[in-house]
Amino acid sequence: MTTSPHPRLEIRDLVRVYEGKTVVDHVSLSIDPGKVMCLLGPSGCGKSTTLRMIAGVDMQNSGEIYVDGNLVCDTVFRVPPERRSIGLMFQDFALFPHLTVGENVAFGLTSSTGAEKKARAKSLLERVGLAHFIDEYPHQLSGGEQQRVALARALAPRPSIMLMDEPFSGLDNRLRDGIRDETLDLLKEEGASVLLVTHEPEEAMRMADEIALMRGGRIVQRGAPYNIYNAPVDREAVSFFSDINVLRGKVQGALTDTPFGQFLAPGQPDGAEVEIVFRPQHVSIDFDRDGKGPNPTALAGTPARGIVERARFMGSESLVEFRMDHDGQVLKATVPNVFMPKPGMPLWLTVRRDRCFVFPVE
Numbered sequence: 001m002t003t004s005p006h007p008r009l010e011i012r013d014l015v016r017v018y019e020g021k022t023v024v025d026h027v028s029l030s031i032d033p034g035k036v037m038c039l040l041g042p043s044g045c046g047k048s049t050t051l052r053m054i055a056g057v058d059m060q061n062s063g064e065i066y067v068d069g070n071l072v073c074d075t076v077f078r079v080p081p082e083r084r085s086i087g088l089m090f091q092d093f094a095l096f097p098h099l100t101v102g103e104n105v106a107f108g109l110t111s112s113t114g115a116e117k118k119a120r121a122k123s124l125l126e127r128v129g130l131a132h133f134i135d136e137y138p139h140q141l142s143g144g145e146q147q148r149v150a151l152a153r154a155l156a157p158r159p160s161i162m163l164m165d166e167p168f169s170g171l172d173n174r175l176r177d178g179i180r181d182e183t184l185d186l187l188k189e190e191g192a193s194v195l196l197v198t199h200e201p202e203e204a205m206r207m208a209d210e211i212a213l214m215r216g217g218r219i220v221q222r223g224a225p226y227n228i229y230n231a232p233v234d235r236e237a238v239s240f241f242s243d244i245n246v247l248r249g250k251v252q253g254a255l256t257d258t259p260f261g262q263f264l265a266p267g268q269p270d271g272a273e274v275e276i277v278f279r280p281q282h283v284s285i286d287f288d289r290d291g292k293g294p295n296p297t298a299l300a301g302t303p304a305r306g307i308v309e310r311a312r313f314m315g316s317e318s319l320v321e322f323r324m325d326h327d328g329q330v331l332k333a334t335v336p337n338v339f340m341p342k343p344g345m346p347l348w349l350t351v352r353r354d355r356c357f358v359f360p361v362e
């Protein structure tokens with residue numbers, strides 16, 4: 001295998017304007033050979049439009065696309081879609097109903113002989129555990145099986161890049177995790193670089209080597225799943241992955257006071273307003289002993305008291321909402337399901353200080 005100094009796919013400053021509205025706004029990305037990048041963001045943020053430009057089925061207003069360091073598309077030069085070595089897989093990418101499963105998989109293999117096509121189709125179908133369906137028709141397969149055939153079809157021509165747009169969203173939940181893992185294994189084996197579009201954070205975290213978080217046409221953060229989750233750039237980047245709690249404070253001497261103790265607000269001027277953002281799973285609860293809670297610690301800070309407003313059973317855990325004594329604000333905590341406190345019960349809350357994020361209020 002030769003190692004190229006270039007990323008497998010690189011896009012620079014892609015812009016797409018529809019009817020005066022910039023829906024993709026200077027998006028730049030690069031994916032190294034064999035890596036999976038997830039483009040993650042809410043519905044309507046421009047993910048599919050970005051993918052369509054890379055596939056060559058839509059044209060950018062400005063910006064360039066490179067494969068292995070070679071320009072495939074700018075605003076004057078354009079390699080046609082079928083010559084970009086790109087495989088596509090979309091949620092509604094239907095199989096051809098009048099072709100057998102084997103013929104579906106072999107469909108894109110234009111430059112091989114009949115025997116070669118059949119062998120490649122067979123080996124991919126074996127790989128996804130569906131070789132016994134090779135002469136059947138798509139309607140005889142379940143949704144999950146059709147999905148695996150579609151994956152085999154997309155990979156058959158050995159694309160160096162796979163573009164996948166919400167490919168699992170048509171599948172029911174119980175099937176999805178298994179098919180995601182299987183798909184990932186196969187993509188890694190085939191060595192394709194993958195750009196996977198999704199609006200589901202769990203899917204991105206499960207699949208991605210790297211996540212590009214997109215909002216309003218822009219990439220707001222890029223990084224490994226661990227970093228995106230644990231070092232988010234702003235409040236919205238936290239809330240995209242989970243429920244959040246927010247405390248407000250004013251800065252004095254690069255610190256801000258809260259009912260949970262002081263937090264560092266480095267670089268923030270005196271008088272600036274900041275938000276302290278944390279997830280319900282980083283809140284711990286403790287019993288009230290004659291109006292007193294646990295002692296403050298360096299990691300958990302100062303406890304603050306609240307009254308249970310409601311508790312909801314969520315399966316592996318419960319979500320408890322508290323009305324806080326200090327200002328009547330509602331805060332949420334997730335606790336193991338064995339503990340379901342009754343409304344009206346006073347409890348003390350502490351937050352994992354190393355899991356709190358301090359952001360300036362815009």
Ligand SMILES: Nc1ncnc2c1ncn2[C@@H]1O[C@H](COP(=O)(O)OP(=O)(O)O)[C@@H](O)[C@H]1O
Nearest residue numbers: 018019023041042043044045046047048049050
């Ligand atoms: N062909 C089009 N004409 C006009 N507006 C479009 C077209 N395609 C997409 N849009 C708009 O561009 C924005 C981004 O769409 P899209 O890329 O599909 O978002 P996502 O895939 O992130 O949900 C949306 O506001 C959508 O309405």
Ligand SMILES: [Mg+2]
Nearest residue numbers: 044047048049
């Ligand atoms: Mg889309």
